Amino acid sequence: MKIGEKLKKLRLSNSLTQEELASRADLTKGYISQLENDATSPSISTLKDLLDVLGVSISEFFAQSPELEVVFGxxxxxxxxxxxxxxxxxxxxxxxxxxxxxxxxxxxxxxxxxxxxxxxxxxxxxxxxxxxxxxxxxxxxxxxxxxxxxxxxxxxxxxxxxxxxxxxxxxxxxxxxxxx
Incomplete structure (x- = not known):
């Protein structure tokens, strides 16, 4: 999954709008939109600021997600x-x-x-x-x-x-x- 997709998923799971996330991370709504659409990449410090707001560490963010079991016979x-x-x-x-x-x-x-x-x-x-x-x-x-x-x-x-x-x-x- 791309960084922008993961950020958007985390933002939505925290019930935040782009504007709310931008405000809490001291960024602009337009920049959050660009990140989520993978039109730009954040610096490490910006990514850390965003993840702090979202309650996730950098290591958790980049950890491989376990395979999700969805079919049960x-x-x-x-x-x-x-x-x-x-x-x-x-x-x-x-x-x-x-x-x-x-x-x-x-x-x-x-x-x-x-x-x-x-x-x-x-x-x-x-x-x-x-x-x-x-x-x-x-x-x-x-x-x-x-x-x-x-x-x-x-x-x-x-x-x-x-x-x-x-x-x-x-x-x-x-x-x-x-x-x-």
Missing amino acids: EQRRVVASEEGGLKVELLVPGAQNRTMDPALVTLLPGEAMDEQPFHEGEEFGFVLAGRVELILDGKSHLVRRDECFYFPSDRRHQVRNPGKTPARILWVVSPPTFFC
């Missing part, structure tokens, strides 16, 4: 729970270090998850197969294949399969607190 799934007619597979290993926890939940006909206690965050589910009954604060909602649900996790919630075929749900919890 079936062999990488971790079975978090498998009891009776409920199976929960974590789809992305190491989700405790991430902001969300995607899982594949399979419920056999007539099976139900235990009611989940209140916790922080949000939950999203997309029914891939079958249908489920979402019970949220005592109110029942039928969710069919190709439909989804979304709710804040600070509510009592439970899911059961009222159908005659297995139900599969892509379930995402944020932050990771997985519900098994």
Whole structure:
């Protein structure tokens, strides 16, 4: 990655405008724009000033980024729970270090998850197969294949399969607190 691209990425990850970064580093907005477009190169002292504002050392800035893993196949799934007619597979290993926890939940006909206690965050589910009954604060909602649900996790919630075929749900919890 070019210096300008890296600077822009750091600036954006710090939620700074070009003008804000320029002001904090005692530079001009035009110069920041030129840097980010690789139209000019900074001196070492200017680069250090910019990186100080962005909270990154020069060695961190030039360190090679580890290869980012983005594709996770079936062999990488971790079975978090498998009891009776409920199976929960974590789809992305190491989700405790991430902001969300995607899982594949399979419920056999007539099976139900235990009611989940209140916790922080949000939950999203997309029914891939079958249908489920979402019970949220005592109110029942039928969710069919190709439909989804979304709710804040600070509510009592439970899911059961009222159908005659297995139900599969892509379930995402944020932050990771997985519900098994």
